[in-house]
Amino acid sequence: MTADSWPPLREELRGVEPYGAPQLDVPVQLNVNENPYPPSPAVVEDIAAAVAQAAASLNRYPDREFTELRKGLVAYLAQESGVELSPDQVWAANGSNEVMLQILQAFGGPGRTAISFAPTYSMYPEYARDAMTTYVAGRRHDDFGFDLDEAAQLIEQHRPHVVLLPSPNNPTGTALPHDVIGQLCEMTQGVVVIDEAYAEFRRAGVPSALELLSRHRNLVVTRTMSKAFALAGARLGYLAAAPEICDALRVVRLPYHLSAVTQATASAALRHADELLAKVEELRAERDRTVAWLRGQGFEVAESDANFVLFGRLDDRQALWQGLLDRGVLIRVTGPEGWLRVSVGTAEEMAAFKDALMEVGKR
Ligand SMILES: *Cc1c(COP(=O)(O)O)cnc(C)c1O
Helix, strand or coil: CCHHHCCCCCHHHCCCCCCCCCCCCCCEECCCCCCCCCCCHHHHHHHHHHHHHHHCCCCCCCCCCCHHHHHHHHHHHHHHHCCCCCHHHEEEECHHHHHHHHHHHHHCCCCCEEEEEECCCCCHHHHHHHCCCEEEEEECCCCCCCCHHHHHHHHHHHCCCEEEEECCCCCCCCCCCHHHHHHHHHHCCCEEEEECCCHHHCCCCCCCHHHHCCCCCCEEEEEECCCCCCCHHHCCEEEECCHHHHHHHHHHCCCCCCCHHHHHHHHHHHCCHHHHHHHHHHHHHHHHHHHHHHHHCCCEECCCCCCEEEEECCCCHHHHHHHHHHCCEECECCCCCCCEEEECCCHHHHHHHHHHHHHHCCC
16 A cells, blocks of 8 residues: 555545534524524423433433334424324434435445435535445526426436435525425336425425325435424434335444434423424524515525525625624525525524625625
């Protein structure tokens, strides 16, 4: 082995920078779509009590099938979207990032292909790479709408085993209509993963893909407690799908992948769903106000069903991003050239964002 091949990394990983938005310590952090409201003292107390109880038996491995948590997730989904599922139709892991990797480990792999449609979540090609799956990206329309004809062509050409589609899409905020999801499921034998990380923020009248599960056995709907549930630090993501799909994921998961502490935390938080989700209502209103304000300032703004807003078109987005950062406001350089994404924070944080943006001026 020569000195320049140290460490003996896979060829395709050489020189690759690890994924991650800058974690900078600035007063107004609007860059990773977190929920700006921390859990209330009552929620914190309940989580702490649940974790203390779990701690008393940490000498034992946790429940591999996370039975209680599954029941909690089923009850929550019934409440949130009106869709009744059974516990063998849900699966959970450490963040929906891990859920997604497991999907690719089970249904992707060498010689297989996953497709998505750009601009979209920048982690998809990374999951595919890590699961040694070929990744192919189609395009969305200029207004970020989904092009079903292009999708049909791409599916015909590549015969993907996995289709990855966020709804609402990150970083554009665009939700997919039911008929598009249904037709996609009919077009392919592969699994169609609708990533609903931001589903709770959708506008009134926008449906969840959960409603289509009973009609399409290849449909997988992923969700997370990181955004609407204000639980990004706990790392809990999950999916709803046919029992056969959940069973397949049990083959690739690491033994006892969900710690007893994680299970206890998530189950406790689910008992406070009503309170945690009350804040979602406020964030949706703040999102709509942000969209209207940015348009009023002459920016082009993508329609958003999520807790973030993509705005443009900027000649020098890097300069605008830096100008905001210099004023203590951190947003995200993502999406197509000429656009920036701002997460929806508290009213005070959004006021700080608007003030800073006025000061820096359109670039
Ligand atoms: C934030 C996000 C996730 C969720 O990540 P977690 O691992 O659950 O924190 C998944 N998909 C998209 C598109 C996201 O933006």
